[in-house]
Amino acid sequence: MDKVPFRVAPMLATLVDRPFSKQGWVFEEKYDGVRMLAYKEGAKVSLISRNGIDRSNRYPTIAAALARVTAKTLLLDGEIVVFDSHKISRFQLLQQGGGQVKYAVFDCLYENGKDLRREPLAVRRNALEKVLKPGPILSIAKRLADDGVKAFEVAARLGLEGVIGKDSSASYAEGRSVAWLKVKINQQEEFVIGGFTAPEGSRHYFGALLLGAFRGRELRYVGKVGTGFNEQSLGSLHKRMKTLARTTSPFSSDISERSATFISPKLVAQIAFTERTKEGKLRHPVYLGLRDDKSAREVRQ
Numbered sequence: 001m002d003k004v005p006f007r008v009a010p011m012l013a014t015l016v017d018r019p020f021s022k023q024g025w026v027f028e029e030k031y032d033g034v035r036m037l038a039y040k041e042g043a044k045v046s047l048i049s050r051n052g053i054d055r056s057n058r059y060p061t062i063a064a065a066l067a068r069v070t071a072k073t074l075l076l077d078g079e080i081v082v083f084d085s086h087k088i089s090r091f092q093l094l095q096q097g098g099g100q101v102k103y104a105v106f107d108c109l110y111e112n113g114k115d116l117r118r119e120p121l122a123v124r125r126n127a128l129e130k131v132l133k134p135g136p137i138l139s140i141a142k143r144l145a146d147d148g149v150k151a152f153e154v155a156a157r158l159g160l161e162g163v164i165g166k167d168s169s170a171s172y173a174e175g176r177s178v179a180w181l182k183v184k185i186n187q188q189e190e191f192v193i194g195g196f197t198a199p200e201g202s203r204h205y206f207g208a209l210l211l212g213a214f215r216g217r218e219l220r221y222v223g224k225v226g227t228g229f230n231e232q233s234l235g236s237l238h239k240r241m242k243t244l245a246r247t248t249s250p251f252s253s254d255i256s257e258r259s260a261t262f263i264s265p266k267l268v269a270q271i272a273f274t275e276r277t278k279e280g281k282l283r284h285p286v287y288l289g290l291r292d293d294k295s296a297r298e299v300r301q
Contacts, residue, residue, distance in 0.1 A: 002041050002042030002072045002073050003041050003073065004039050004040075004041055004073055004074075004075050004110050005115075006110075006115075007039075007048075008037065008075070008109065008117070008172075008174055009050070009052075009174040009175060010035055010037060010050050010077060010174070011077070011107075011172055011173055011174060011175070011177055011179075011180060012175060012176045012177065012180070013164050013176075013177070013180035013181060013182040014176055014177065014178050014180065014181055014182070015181075015182050015183075015184070016181050016182070016183055017183075018183065019148055019149045019151070019152035019153075019163065019183050020148050020149070020165065020181070020183075021147050021148040021149055022148065022165065022167070024167065024168050024169055025148065025165050025166060025167055025168060026121070026125075026143055026146070026165070026166050026168055027143065027144050027145060027146070027147075027148045027151035027152075027163050027164070027165050027166075028106060028141045028142060028143055028144065028163070028164050028165075028166065029141060029142040029143075029144060029155065029160055029163070029164075030155075030160065030161050030162035030163055030164045030182055030183075030184070031079040031081050031089045031104050031141075031161065032081070032088075032089040032090055032091045032161040032188070033079040033080050033081035033082070033089050033091060033094055033104070034049065034055075034079065034080045034081075034091075034094065034291075034293055035049065035050045035077075035078075035079055035080075035293065036048065036049060036050075036055065036059075036077075036078060036079065036080050036103070037049075037050075037075065037076070037077055038062075038066055038074070038075070038076040038077075038078065038103070038105075039074070039075055040066050040067070040069060040071065040072075040073060040074040040075075040076075041073055042072060042073075043067055044067075045063040045064075045066045045067050047059055047062065047063060047080075049292075049293040050293050050294070051293050051294065051295065053292075053293070055080075059080060059101055059103075061101060061137055062080065062101065062102075062103045062137055062138075065103070065135070065137035065138050066103070066138070069131065069132065069138075070131075071111055071112050071131050072112055073110060073111070073112055073113060074108070074110060074111055074112075074131065075108070075109040075110035075111075076105045076107065076108055076109070076128070076132075077105070077106060077107035077108075077109060077172075078103050078104050078105035078106055078107070078141070079103070079104045079106070079141075080094065080101060080102070080103055081094065081101075081102050081103075081104050082094040082098065082099040082100065082101055082102070083099065083100075083102065084099070086158075086159065088158065088159050088160060089104070089160075089161070091188075091270055091288050091289060092228070092288040092289055094289075095270075095288065095289030095290070096230075096233075096289070100136070100137075101137075102136075102137055102138070102139060103137065103138050103139070104139050104140070104141050104142075105128060105132060105138065105139070105140055105141065106128075106140070106141035107121075107124055107125075107128065107172065108124050108125075108127045108128035108131065108132075109124070109172055111127050111131055114127075116172075117171060117172040118171045118172075119171065120168060120169045120170060120171065121166055121167065121168050121169070121170055121171075121172075122168045122169070124172065128140060144163060148163065148165050148183075151163050151165075152183060152185070155185055156185050159185075159186075160185060161184065161185060161186050161188065162182055162183050162184040162185045162186070163182070163183050163185075164180060164181070164182045164183075165180070165181045165182075165183070166179065166180050166181075167179040167180075186272065187272060187273050187274060187275065188270060188271065188272045188273075188288070189213075189270075189271060189273075190268050190269065190270055190271070190291055190294055190298075190299050191211040191212060191213055191222060191268070191269055191271050191299060192211065192212050192213060192214070192219060192265045192266075192267070192268060192269075192296045192299050193209050193210070193211060193241065193263065193265070193267040193268070193269055194210050194211065194212045194219055194221070194249070194250045194251050194262060194263065194265050195209075195210040195249070195250070195251075195255070195257075195260050195261055195262040195263055196208065196209050196210060196238075196241055196260070196261055196263070197210070197224065197226075197257050197259045197260055197261075198259035198261075203234075204231065204234055204235070205234040205235055205237075205238035206234065206237075206238050206241070206261075207226055207259070208224040208225055208226035209224060209225050209226075209237075209269065209287065210224050210251070210255060210257065210260060210262075211223055211224060211225060211269065211271065211282070211285070212250070212251055212265065213299050213300055213301045214296075214297060214299060214300045214301070215300065215301045218252035219250050219251050219252060219265050220251070220252055220253070220280070220301055221251045221252075221253055221255060222276075222280060222281055222282055223281040223282040223285060224257075224285075225269075225271055225282070225285040225286065225287050227285075227286050227287065228272075228286040228287030228288060229287055233287075233289075237290070240267065241261075241263050241267070244263035244264045244266055244267070245261060245262070245263055246262050246263060246264055247262070248262060249262045250262060250263070250264065250265045265296050266296050267290060267296070268290065268291045268292075268294050268295070268296055268298075268299055269287060269288075269289070269290055269291070270287075270288040270289050270290075270291055271285050271286065271287060271288065272285070272286045272288055273285040273286070280301075
């Protein structure tokens with residue numbers, strides 16, 4: 001029977017604050033997209049997000065490309081991405097529907113009846129390269145350099161989001177792991193939307209989003225973002241926020257915004273920024289899009 005006999009939660013990298021090199025580690029491009037597990041079971045392909053939602057209908061071209069792979073059963077791990085003209089993945093392009101959607105694959109957990117989860121990464125990568133032929137829709141994650149510091153320098157020069165270092169001898173472990181370590185070049189994080197301000201001038205729908213992150217059970221305010229929107233995203237986001245409106249603030253501290261409308265902290269936004277202030281507020285934030293593959297409670301300081 002053409003069936004992958006199990007379901008998994010994705011292996012997650014642990015964030016570190018500086019580039020590094022380690023014997024026996026490999027260093028890959030960190031993609032700026034949406035994590036996705038792909039189950040190929042005969043002619044059927046299921047694309048499952050990190051929070052367990054089937055997104056096959058959202059990315060039909062990727063499902064169709066995987067269906068044409070000759071292996072009867074496969075479980076792949078990768079990232080749904082859209083590349084800009086410089087071949088840099090951009091989450092904002094993916095959210096806005098601009099450009100060709102692709103699947104950058106970096107792991108193979110099951111192949112034609114063989115469970116590869118306990119095999120070292122080197123074996124899994126070899127299986128991936130044998131079974132998957134890169135094309136216009138499917139690609140294999142790019143390795144940057146054998147040395148992690150050099151890989152970081154290459155990534156910075158190219159303008160990539162960051163680097164992920166992986167222990168070649170490690171098996172695949174569900175959840176957060178220190179066998180995969182990520183180093184960011186561009187500052188991007190997820191934040192919870194706790195409210196919005198009234199529009200000013202010619203702006204429609206709202207002015208800025210009020211953002212926070214959880215520490216324990218408290219939602220800590222980190223600032224507001226008013227750039228990165230177009231008319232379509234302003235309208236669609238405002239429509240969703242209106243259904244979550246509430247009379248009290250979800251934040252643990254007072255917010256000095258007279259025109260604020262507060263909402264229940266359920267929506268998660270991807271935000272780019274230059275740095276944080278001493279008080280923990282975001283400098284020069286830019287809205288990139290909503291994330292529906294992560295819950296608000298996962299967003300922590």
